[in-house]
Amino acid sequence: VEVIVGSRGLTSQRNRIIQAAAADTDILIFLDDDFIPAATLLSRMAAVFAANPDVAIATGEVLADGILDGGLNMSKALQVLETAGERAEQVTEVYNAYGCNMAVRLSPVLQHALAFDEQLPLYGWLEDVDFSRSIARYGRSVRVEGARGVHLGVRSGRQPGRRLGYSQVANPVYLVRKGTMSKGRAVAQIGRNILANTRGLLFNDRVIDRWGRLNGNLLALSDLLVGRVSPSRILEFGNPAPREMPSPSIATKRR
Structure with missing residues (x-):
């Protein structure tokens, strides 16, 4: 595990991660720390990118999202994951990836000098839409059903x-x-x-x-x-x- 410290703000921190990973990484997956992935999420995302070289950015299937109803606890998230079962990957087009879980192919990011827009400070509201639409000029933006997780939507420590x-x-x-x-x-x-x-x-x-x-x-x-x-x-x-x-x-x- 490597801990990378960046300046305050979601967009600047994600750019710092891209800079650190650029030298030796093909696919970079961003997960919010309150996103609980299924055990197979990483392998399924990797398989989709390997089988579809035209995919530039992907987002997984969110089985439950605490942002919508006041937040979920860990026991509820694990229960959702355990009862959901497994299903084959199904790739569909999507307008933008969801910021709580985004997989990005780094080659178009580096080739076209793309970055998260640091003019969107702090929370970076809609930074996922902005980045997704920027990279979508150079590849497909998709949703991978079967690459699953639960977003707790933890509200403590959030901005005013x-x-x-x-x-x-x-x-x-x-x-x-x-x-x-x-x-x-x-x-x-x-x-x-x-x-x-x-x-x-x-x-x-x-x-x-x-x-x-x-x-x-x-x-x-x-x-x-x-x-x-x-x-x-x-x-x-x-x-x-x-x-x-x-x-x-x-x-x-x-x-």
């Missing part, structure tokens, strides 16, 4: 709701301007986030800081109207006690 709420609006706008997200998808993404935060506030959601997120949403919309919306603006919000920050990544490399 206001910061994330601002990113939920500012980051899609930035990606549209950059060309890695369509306007239609961005509008739908922003709308879903605002609707979820409003609904959570109205129904007194005690799991997620809905008021903070909605406050961030509205601030970003206000900045958009006056022409100063930017992902990096969240760095101006101070540094309160962390509440909703993402899980760090663990990278697995395979020759």
Whole structure:
């Protein structure tokens, strides 16, 4: 096990991992530290990349995702994995890989000097969409059913709701301007986030800081109207006690 220390922020840390792995790695697999892979996930991903040289990025099958319902514990994750059984790999096209588990072929990354966009600071909201669409110009983006895992969605230590709420609006706008997200998808993404935060506030959601997120949403919309919306603006919000920050990544490399 090699521990690599990078500067704060998901995108910068993932770039540091790519730099460290570049010399001797063909396939790099990013797993959030609250993603519990099935025992066969790595071998199945490796088999898909070996059999499909045109695949540039892949994401596995998430059997359960705690992000959607307040978080899962380890015993529940293991139960899900044990009862799911095994199935053959099935490869289907996907718009983007899911950041909690992404396998990346490094040759197009190095050949075309691709990187995670460090203009998406801290949480790096939608960094998986941005990177996936960038690398998809040079190969297929796929989902591998049968390469399975469970995402706990642990909420402790995550970034404050206001910061994330601002990113939920500012980051899609930035990606549209950059060309890695369509306007239609961005509008739908922003709308879903605002609707979820409003609904959570109205129904007194005690799991997620809905008021903070909605406050961030509205601030970003206000900045958009006056022409100063930017992902990096969240760095101006101070540094309160962390509440909703993402899980760090663990990278697995395979020759």
